Structure formats: C-alpha cells, structure tokens
Amino acid sequence: MNPDNLQRTNRCTTEIQFPLQIKAVVIDLDGTLLDTAMDLASAANKMLAELGKSELPVATIQSFIGKGIQRLVKRSLTNSLDEEPDPELFNKALPIYQRNYHENLYTHTRPFPGVIEGLNTLKKDGFKLACITNKAEAFTLPLLRATNLLHYFEIVLSGDTLPKKKPDPLPLLHACHHFQIKPCELLLIGDSLNDTMAARAAGCHIFCVPYGYNEGRDVHELNCDAIVSSLLEATKLIKK
Numbered sequence: 001m002n003p004d005n006l007q008r009t010n011r012c013t014t015e016i017q018f019p020l021q022i023k024a025v026v027i028d029l030d031g032t033l034l035d036t037a038m039d040l041a042s043a044a045n046k047m048l049a050e051l052g053k054s055e056l057p058v059a060t061i062q063s064f065i066g067k068g069i070q071r072l073v074k075r076s077l078t079n080s081l082d083e084e085p086d087p088e089l090f091n092k093a094l095p096i097y098q099r100n101y102h103e104n105l106y107t108h109t110r111p112f113p114g115v116i117e118g119l120n121t122l123k124k125d126g127f128k129l130a131c132i133t134n135k136a137e138a139f140t141l142p143l144l145r146a147t148n149l150l151h152y153f154e155i156v157l158s159g160d161t162l163p164k165k166k167p168d169p170l171p172l173l174h175a176c177h178h179f180q181i182k183p184c185e186l187l188l189i190g191d192s193l194n195d196t197m198a199a200r201a202a203g204c205h206i207f208c209v210p211y212g213y214n215e216g217r218d219v220h221e222l223n224c225d226a227i228v229s230s231l232l233e234a235t236k237l238i239k240k
Helices: 003-009 037-050 058-062 069-078 087-103 115-124 137-146 170-179 193-202 231-237
Strands: 024-027 128-132 155-157 186-190 205-208
Touching: 024 170, 037 058, 037 069, 037 087, 069 087, 087 137, 115 128, 115 231, 128 170, 137 155, 155 170, 170 186, 170 193, 186 193, 186 231, 193 205
Parallel strands: 024 128, 024 186, 128 155, 186 205
Antiparallel strands: none
8 A cells, every 4th residue: 555545545535523433543742742842942942051042931942842853943043933043053053952852851741631541542442553743763762761652652753754744744644554544544633733734635634732832823723623632532532
C-alpha cells in the first residue's frame, strides 16, 4: 500500500457522526501529551543570556512553540513569529539552545491532566497508537521515556524521521501505511494549526485540545472535528 495512493483514494467521504469509527489514534507531543513549555522557555532564555540578549517572558516563548526547535530558536532571537534572524547569529544560537534543552529536558515537563487515563482507555479499547511530533528524535524519545509514555506507542515519528513533517500530510499517511488502514480510519489529536492542516490534507479526523500551544491563537478558530478538554474525553467520542 503506497501512502500517496492513500492520500488520493481513501479520504473520508461520509458525514461525521459521533462516536467516530476509528482504528488508530495519533497524538501530538508538545501541548497535547506533554506540558513542555517551561523547559522549552528555560532553554531559550539560557540561550539568549549566553548570547548577551534580553530574556523573554515564558508566555511569549510559549506562543513560539509548534513548528520545531529551529523555528523556536529563530522566533526567540527575533521576538517575532515571522522575522528571520541574522544567519550567523542563528547558526551560533542553535547548538547553544540544543545543549541547554538537553540538560533540562524534563525538569518541569509533565503529562497534561487526563493523558495517562486517556492512553490507558485507548489501549484497553484496542486502538493502535502513534505519536507524531515536529520535535527532533533526539529530544522526543528521551522525553517519552522519562515520562513513561513510550510504551504506549507502536510507532513514534519525530520531526526528522521523514523527509517532511506537519503540516505536510506525509507523517499521517506514513502512520496509515504502517497500520494498514485508510486515512478516514485514523484520528489525530493535537493542539495547533499544524495538526489540523496535516489531518485535512491527509483525509484524517482531527480533535483538538484547548490547553496547548497554538502559537497564541484560539483553538476554536481551527478546522477540527471536535474540541476535547482532555485525551480521556476524546475516548468518549470514538469507537473501534
């Protein structure tokens, strides 16, 4: 089964009715499974301090989360969502950030409320589970191990696992190929525009949580099938 063929031929074609009939659930990492904002912000501010730049409020850095660490570093350097820093400064800053984040990867990071209960329920109900994130594998796998979540997932796709990452549909289509299911049999649970764009492009269902890191934007503006207060609540809207 070719993922490209999945994208073309197996999109959801029926109207949405709850509970959704699903075979696999894919879950985003930062802002959905794990509250990583404090540790990401701490690494960013330590980077800025080493570079002789002013530190930023945690809330500001939290609004920069969602498109991978390289983008987070650029946004922290420019204090802007879209501006590009001086290339030489960025090349100097990135390894500083990576070192500081490695050293403080899970100092404050914890699963959000309802995550453990939701994962246990999904497992008990027989759903196949995957974690798909734009975070580099060097950070993703240690975080999942440290928080004792890795064993829940049959497959973990990080931001550097495949040639493309969210919002491109490739990771979701790769998961469909892995599980041997159609895109309309897969549900993505995420917190951001990246997630909704990827799900819509792949033809998958998408639920969003309101507590995550949607670049400071209201999650209610996103094109999702449902907004759920927790992973546990999401389990009540799907069936095998």
